[in-house]
Amino acid sequence: MCDTADKLNMISIEDMxxxxxxxxxxxxxxxxxxxxxxxxxxxxxxxxxxxGLGVILPFNLMIARNGVDRRIVPSIKLNDNRIFIYPNR
Incomplete structure (x- = not known):
């Protein structure tokens, strides 16, 4: 069985x-x-x-680090996995 770290390493945040x-x-x-x-x-x-901690948080941090947090906007609601894409920003 895979442990949590192995599972999370299978998901590429950069590709996302x-x-x-x-x-x-x-x-x-x-x-x-x-x-x-x-x-x-x-x-x-x-x-x-x-x-939340293994995928969503690192993805959101990557968005902020790259300065595209106005173009790719994760929902701020709890348990809401939507992402809003605004390509012209």
Whole structure:
């Protein structure tokens, strides 16, 4: 069995970021939309805490570090996995 760290290492935050940056129209998507099939399968086995601390937080930090936090906007509501994409910002 894989432990949590192994599972989280299977999900590439950089690839998710690149996929989000490639979206060229205004969209509302979910985190698992930015994953490939293997990553999506791992995502669905994670608990809410593992998703939040292992995937969502690093993804949000990458957005802020790269200065695109107005272009790619995660929902601020608790337990809301939506991401808003505004390509013209």
């Amino acid at each position: 970021y690149n996929r989000a940056m490639a979206i060229k129209k205004c969209s509302i998507i979910y985190y698992d939309y930015l994953m490939n099939d293997k990553e999506r399968a791992v995502w669905h086995t994670l608990s809410k805490t593992q998703k």
